[in-house]
Amino acid sequence: MRISVLIFLFLHIVSFNAEAQSFINGDLNGAIATSSNPTSWINVPNTDVNCQASAAFASTPEVINTTGPDVANGVNGNPFSGGTLLSGLHLKVGIFTTYQEGIMQTVTGFTIGTDYDINLHQTVIKASNALDNTGSWSVYFDNTLIGVTASTTSTMPFNSNSHPWELRTLTFTATATSHVIKFLPTDDDANITNSAGGIRMGLDNLSITSIVPLHIDLLEFNTQNQNDAVRTFWSTATEINNDYFTIMRSKDGLSFEQIGTVNGAGNSNSVLNYVFYDAYPYNGISYYQLKQTDFNSISSLSDIVSVYRDDLSIINIYPNPAGNLIQVVLGYELNTVITVNIYNSVGQKILFSNYQINKGISTINIDVSSLAGGVYSIKIITPFEEYVQQEFIKK
Numbered sequence: 001m002r003i004s005v006l007i008f009l010f011l012h013i014v015s016f017n018a019e020a021q022s023f024i025n026g027d028l029n030g031a032i033a034t035s036s037n038p039t040s041w042i043n044v045p046n047t048d049v050n051c052q053a054s055a056a057f058a059s060t061p062e063v064i065n066t067t068g069p070d071v072a073n074g075v076n077g078n079p080f081s082g083g084t085l086l087s088g089l090h091l092k093v094g095i096f097t098t099y100q101e102g103i104m105q106t107v108t109g110f111t112i113g114t115d116y117d118i119n120l121h122q123t124v125i126k127a128s129n130a131l132d133n134t135g136s137w138s139v140y141f142d143n144t145l146i147g148v149t150a151s152t153t154s155t156m157p158f159n160s161n162s163h164p165w166e167l168r169t170l171t172f173t174a175t176a177t178s179h180v181i182k183f184l185p186t187d188d189d190a191n192i193t194n195s196a197g198g199i200r201m202g203l204d205n206l207s208i209t210s211i212v213p214l215h216i217d218l219l220e221f222n223t224q225n226q227n228d229a230v231r232t233f234w235s236t237a238t239e240i241n242n243d244y245f246t247i248m249r250s251k252d253g254l255s256f257e258q259i260g261t262v263n264g265a266g267n268s269n270s271v272l273n274y275v276f277y278d279a280y281p282y283n284g285i286s287y288y289q290l291k292q293t294d295f296n297s298i299s300s301l302s303d304i305v306s307v308y309r310d311d312l313s314i315i316n317i318y319p320n321p322a323g324n325l326i327q328v329v330l331g332y333e334l335n336t337v338i339t340v341n342i343y344n345s346v347g348q349k350i351l352f353s354n355y356q357i358n359k360g361i362s363t364i365n366i367d368v369s370s371l372a373g374g375v376y377s378i379k380i381i382t383p384f385e386e387y388v389q390q391e392f393i394k395k
């Protein structure tokens, strides 16, 4: 009978990332011009509740690149990606005219209640009428402010083509399957008077990433030799929509077979423990992996753990009943040192010694002359497992 041991590896289940909703033309490609929108985008009109522009002409952004459209006044710059970027003013001229030049797009396919990251790259495009060097973007879904990005600072002169790009991310929770996402340039200080106080912001490389919660939070997944089986066991801290687990096994760590399933708890916020026994494990090294499947048939895989089972065969113990010497003939797959313990009929360890054995068949001689007459049992311990052999009688 095999008793114990071995290899423990800890892991976390890999997170599952659903496919994100996307902007069409998130790279903001389009025709280079003043009062120009990137393809598939429209400007946020001055009539929009979130736009501060005082007139229609004051709400139209520019699609620009390093060649223009207005290099002399600094309305140009290096895109973050692709051939063009969007630039938009936030400034005030006189008492009556305020510019705020942003873009928006309706994005569909959101999952209500799911969190999404809006990722954008921003820069400051200084222009001759907008020389403020720090600014942000305000992002809205429908009329709700998602957030104002942390500001970016440019130390470049207005006629430079080289602007510092920085990544910003804002998170929101979808409340409908479709939202209008708006981007409006926003000064980070109260003075928006041109030219020293006003800002021209650059925007490029927009994307949306969904943040799907882990369907389970796996605390551990372990394996352990136990008698003739491999015990696989795991525990979860939380479960969301968790249908069942599949236990998978592999001889080479590459090609896995399914060996069983265990029902999940569905939803849980307390620690739950699971166990599955592989009653017919491989000898030598083998690999185990846990697959979790939710009620929508979406699954995720744990890391892979390994277990080693050796294959010691006790061929003979003789003579039985024994005199002063007992011989154990055994077969093993490695050159190694084993420990032999001898127990009396009430389970007390009476003798123990180490023996070198060689790959193949070995015979070890155990001096049992000190034992009183009676019934004893032998346990053999390899570096990987423990084996208990049947009893013998000392004369």
Ligand SMILES: [Ca+2]
Pocket (backbone or CB within 6 Å): 027, 028, 029, 079, 080, 081, 082, 083, 084, 085, 204, 205
């Ligand atoms: Ca671009």
Ligand SMILES: [Ca+2]
Pocket (backbone or CB within 6 Å): 132, 133, 134, 135, 187, 188, 189, 199
């Ligand atoms: Ca500023």
Ligand SMILES: [Ca+2]
Pocket (backbone or CB within 6 Å): 132, 187, 188, 189, 190, 191, 192, 193, 196, 197, 198, 199
């Ligand atoms: Ca300012």
